[in-house]
Amino acid sequence: MANTQAQYNAVPSPHHHKRPSFRTPHTMDPRTWLRDLTPYFLYILFVATLGPLLFGFHLVSVPRLSAATDTDHTRAS
Amino acid sequence: MSSTEWGVVGSMYTLGGLLGALSAGPSAGKYGRRMTMQLTSIFFIIGPVFEALSPNIGVMAFGRLLSGIGAGASVVVVPIYISEIAPPAERGFFGAFTQIMCNVGILVAQLLGYFLSHDQYWRIILAAGGVIGVAQSLGLLLSAESPKYLAEQGHTAQAKRILRKLRGDNFDLDEEINSWGSQGVDDVSGRFCRHMH
Numbered sequence A: 001m002a003n004t005q006a007q008y009n010a011v012p013s014p015h016h017h018k019r020p021s022f023r024t025p026h027t028m029d030p031r032t033w034l035r036d037l038t039p040y041f042l043y044i045l046f047v048a049t050l051g052p053l054l055f056g057f058h059l060v061s062v063p064r065l066s067a068a069t070d071t072d073h074t075r076a077s
Numbered sequence B: 001m002s003s004t005e006w007g008v009v010g011s012m013y014t015l016g017g018l019l020g021a022l023s024a025g026p027s028a029g030k031y032g033r034r035m036t037m038q039l040t041s042i043f044f045i046i047g048p049v050f051e052a053l054s055p056n057i058g059v060m061a062f063g064r065l066l067s068g069i070g071a072g073a074s075v076v077v078v079p080i081y082i083s084e085i086a087p088p089a090e091r092g093f094f095g096a097f098t099q100i101m102c103n104v105g106i107l108v109a110q111l112l113g114y115f116l117s118h119d120q121y122w123r124i125i126l127a128a129g130g131v132i133g134v135a136q137s138l139g140l141l142l143s144a145e146s147p148k149y150l151a152e153q154g155h156t157a158q159a160k161r162i163l164r165k166l167r168g169d170n171f172d173l174d175e176e177i178n179s180w181g182s183q184g185v186d187d188v189s190g191r192f193c194r195h196m197h
Helices: A002-012 A039-076 B002-028 B031-050 B057-085 B088-116 B117-143 B148-154 B156-167 B172-197
Strands: none
Touching: A039 B002, A039 B031, A039 B057, A039 B088, A039 B117, A039 B156, B002 B031, B002 B057, B002 B117, B031 B057, B031 B117, B057 B088, B057 B117, B057 B148, B088 B117, B148 B172, B156 B172
């Protein structure tokens, strides 16, 4: 925690204690991109994106079944 | 089933997607992003119930229609929600997660289909979609409404409290909160236009 605070202070900023959140990209180093994210944000992100996940799931599940039954049909005949 | 019947079952999903996508925007504006996502998760639960237990093609098609409504609505409302809860500087990065999870869903369905595509096991594949829907529905109980939406509705104090919870203690929230008032309405209308394309 202390180390993280030291990193904030190392960044030149008009806000000496807190990193401004608005349109201030972190750095080009991908390892720093996740440092400010709270577990709660990641939880909400995951739960919300289950919706698009199900979009993709239902998009292929029935066509996949269609292909499977076609194969069975070919095998039976 | 004949290829025509498969075609009907398949296209009902697209029809539901159209209905869901068209109604998600107004719903997200009127009832909020969180409530709209909860509605989509109800469709995601009830649709697979009809699909997995379907005795005939009519019931199967109806289940697909319900799943389609949930899917179409969620691909509209979730990007709006993410763009409002994500840190402004990383909005684009987290916006990509909609597409990433869509591909994960395709992968999961293909994997289940690979292992379970014989006898009556297809019902389990379809039921798995419903299980994910239940998980989302329960998960959303602990989620929060978009702080930007709350601020637009006049619930500023609640919006600030949720934003603090989302961002943690090390963020200066003032700039982000101030930006809502100045560009809120224009931003939302612009975003809807982009989703219509």
